[in-house]
Amino acid sequence: MPALLTLDAVCKRFGGYTALDQIHLDIRQGEFIALLGPSGCGKTTLLRSIAGFLAPDSGRIVIDGEDVTGLPPYRRPLNTVFQNYALFPHMSVLENVAYGPRRQGASRREASERARAALELVGLESLGERFPREMSGGQQQRVALARAVVNRPKLLLLDEPLSALDMKLRKRMQLELKHLQEKLGIAFVFVTHDQEEAMTMADRIVVMNAGRIEQIGAGADIYRAPATRFVTEFIGDANLIDFTVASGEISLALPGAPARLARADAPSRGVAVLRPEQLRVLDHGGRDDASLCCVSGVLIDVVSVGSHTMLHANVDGQRVVARVMGQPTSAAQMGGTVRFGFDPSDLHLIGEPA
Structure with a gap:
C-alpha cells in the first residue's frame, strides 16, 4: 500500500538551532501514529510543518502523492485539533461543527446535516444548541474532534488535545479517540510527551529526540527492544x-x-x-x-x-x-x-x- 504521508529528509532550523534534522517517515492510510518525545525534541515543529504552519528549510512533504511542501494549510487535505480546542465562543456547538462545510460552499441545510452526523460520531448529537462555555472539557474536546472530521480529511493532526483533561477523563478519552479513529479510517498523527498515552492509542510510535527520530515501531516492540539508550530510558x-x-x-x-x-x-x-x-x-x-x-x-x-x-x-x-x-x-x-x-x-x- 502506498504511503498516504511521506516526509522526505525534512529539515527545519531556527537560527543556529536545528529543530528537525533529516526526518524520514511514511504513514499509511488509516494508521494511528504518535509522535512521542520530551519537550524540545521537535515533535510539535514536525506536526506544524505537516500542517503547513511552518515551512521546512529543506526536504519534501507529500500527501496522497501530491507534493504539498509549498502549499498553505487551507490547501492541504488535512485538519488539525489544537491543544486549546480553538472553538468559536460566539457560535453554538452545531454552528462550530458546520463552519467547515459552510467554508467549502455547502448550503446551510447540508452543512447542518453533516454537522449533526459528525456530532453523532462523538456522542454529542443532543447538545448541538449549547455554546462551548456550557460544556465540560471532555465535551469541548469532542466538539473539536467533530469539527475536525466533518469534512472527512485524509489526515488528522492532533497537538496534545488531551493534556488539559484530568487523569481519569484523559484515560477514557484515549480509548474513545482510538475507537473514533478506527471507525473513520482516517490517518491520525498525534503529538504527546506521555508514553502511556502513546502506547494506549498508537499503531506505531515515532520516538523523537533532539530533532531526530530515534526509533519507529509498535509500542510493545519499542518497549521490549529499544534501539538506543535514550529510547530505553524514555519508554518505561x-x-x-x-x-x-x-x-x-x-x-x-x-x-x-x-x-x-x-x-x-x-x-x-x-x-x-x-x-x-x-x-x-x-x-x-x-x-x-x-x-x-x-x-x-x-x-x-x-x-x-x-x-x-x-x-x-x-x-x-x-x-x-x-x-x-x-x-x-x-x-x-x-x-x-x-x-x-x-x-x-x-x-x-x-x-x-x-
Whole structure:
C-alpha cells in the first residue's frame, strides 16, 4: 500500500538551532501514529510543518502523492485539533461543527446535516444548541474532534488535545479517540510527551529526540527492544547494565552476576536492558533456579502503587529496580538484603561505540 504521508529528509532550523534534522517517515492510510518525545525534541515543529504552519528549510512533504511542501494549510487535505480546542465562543456547538462545510460552499441545510452526523460520531448529537462555555472539557474536546472530521480529511493532526483533561477523563478519552479513529479510517498523527498515552492509542510510535527520530515501531516492540539508550530510558522503567564481550562470553558490570552468558549476535560492548518486571525476588535460604542469574543487594526503597510494588536495591553501588505484583514478600525488608533472579535470555543488548 502506498504511503498516504511521506516526509522526505525534512529539515527545519531556527537560527543556529536545528529543530528537525533529516526526518524520514511514511504513514499509511488509516494508521494511528504518535509522535512521542520530551519537550524540545521537535515533535510539535514536525506536526506544524505537516500542517503547513511552518515551512521546512529543506526536504519534501507529500500527501496522497501530491507534493504539498509549498502549499498553505487551507490547501492541504488535512485538519488539525489544537491543544486549546480553538472553538468559536460566539457560535453554538452545531454552528462550530458546520463552519467547515459552510467554508467549502455547502448550503446551510447540508452543512447542518453533516454537522449533526459528525456530532453523532462523538456522542454529542443532543447538545448541538449549547455554546462551548456550557460544556465540560471532555465535551469541548469532542466538539473539536467533530469539527475536525466533518469534512472527512485524509489526515488528522492532533497537538496534545488531551493534556488539559484530568487523569481519569484523559484515560477514557484515549480509548474513545482510538475507537473514533478506527471507525473513520482516517490517518491520525498525534503529538504527546506521555508514553502511556502513546502506547494506549498508537499503531506505531515515532520516538523523537533532539530533532531526530530515534526509533519507529509498535509500542510493545519499542518497549521490549529499544534501539538506543535514550529510547530505553524514555519508554518505561529499565535497569541499564554495562557489559563487555570477551571470548564469546558476556560480562555484566553487576556484582554477583556470573560471566557465563553467550550471545552469537552480541556487540563487543554496550548496555544490557533489563525491565523491572523481569526481575524475580528470591527467598533467602531457598534453592535457586539454575537457569537464573542471581544478585544480592540492600533494599533502599519500597514504592507501592496499589497493583504493584517497586523495589529499589543498592547492588554494590548500582541501583537495581524490580517490579512485583501486589505487596512485596517477607523476603523484602527495608535495609535488609534482597536477592533478585533474572533469566539471561531476557537481557536486551544495545551496542555502543568502543
